[in-house]
Amino acid sequence: MNIRIECTYRTAKGTEAFFRSEEMPAGKGMVIAEDLERTGRAKNLVFVDGYDSSWTMKEMKGYLKGVETEPHNVTVYFDGGYERETHRSGLGCAIYYEMNGKPYRLRQNATVAELLSNNEAEYAALYMAVQELEGLNVHHLPVRFIGDSKVVINQMGGEWPVIEKDLLRWADRIDEKLNSLGIQPEYELIPRKGNAEADRLATQAMNGTEISGTIELIPGN
Template sequence: MNVRIEWVYKTPKGTEAIFHSEEMPAAKAVLLAEDLERTGRTKKLVFVDRFDSTWTVKEMKGYLKGIETEPHNITVYFDGGFSPATSNSGLGCVIYYEQSGKSYRLRRNAPSAELASNNEAEYAALYLSLQELELLGVHHLPIRFIGDSKVVINQMGGDWPAMEADLARWADRIDQKLEKLGIQPEYELVPRRENAEADQLATQALNGIDIAGVIEMTAKP
């Protein structure tokens, strides 16, 4: 989770001003906040997340302690492909996360013969990623979902309406899963070249190549 620090600074003569930091990982923010408090001139210090929820230092420490052994700091890449020639689809997702002080990458793909368009395949790939998150035991966390589908990102982000019945059903299904898991989604649109890993997994699924596995990462993406 990324947060910003907001605090009131008071001079020895009583003059006060409000300051706020840039966004940073919550663990780093806690360290800085503790240092600010040691000056004795910091008042009303809180952390603010991307959803404008506020946390005290005590609350943030408790949150970080609670997720230490669970997957957290999660970023999801997803992609779907559809072949008009065969009416088959390939779905792919890549999940980067941290757990117990280590970083991991999960890759998963799946074929499908039940979809009718590339947009449906993109939605199905997003749903596949949610199924994998559920299997990981992920719950009640903010998560970034990154894809190259303007339709899915803009519809799920609320910028575009889902006019087609098939896509609206997928959107509803995904929203229900998000609510069940307590996930706060943040959707990000990227160029296809920045979604190459998930795209490759979707293509491999179309070609009958199954990929499923988790590896420990030596460096974050």
């Protein structure tokens, strides 16, 4: 989670001024805030997250302690495939994260029959990935969402408007879920070959092979 520090600073002679820091990771913000408090001159110090919610020092310490035992440093790869002839879609996502000092990978795919286009399948894959994040209890964190769909990445990132009603429905569902989880999304477009794992999961779903599971990633393997 990224935060800003806000406080009132009072000099030895009693002159006061309000300060607001630049945005920074919560851990770095805690180090700076603790240093400010040691001066004895910082008053009413709070942390403000990306949703303009305020956190006290005690609340932020509790959050940072909890992060150690919850998924963090989360990166999501997603992809959707669509067969025009059968109207069958395959969805795939691979989620990389850290927890308790160890790296993990979750993989999930699914077959869907009622979608109408490849773009809709891409959106459905992203929504499936967000649902998996909810299952992992990922919340109040920045998360990187990586895909090869220019439409989804640019529309969800705010670069392009969402005009099609079918896609707007998916975009609204995704935004609503992300907001409820307090997730700060960062969207990144990559070439198709760079998204091979999620693409393979989507293809396997369309071929009838179900993949679902989480493993600890062992360095060197």
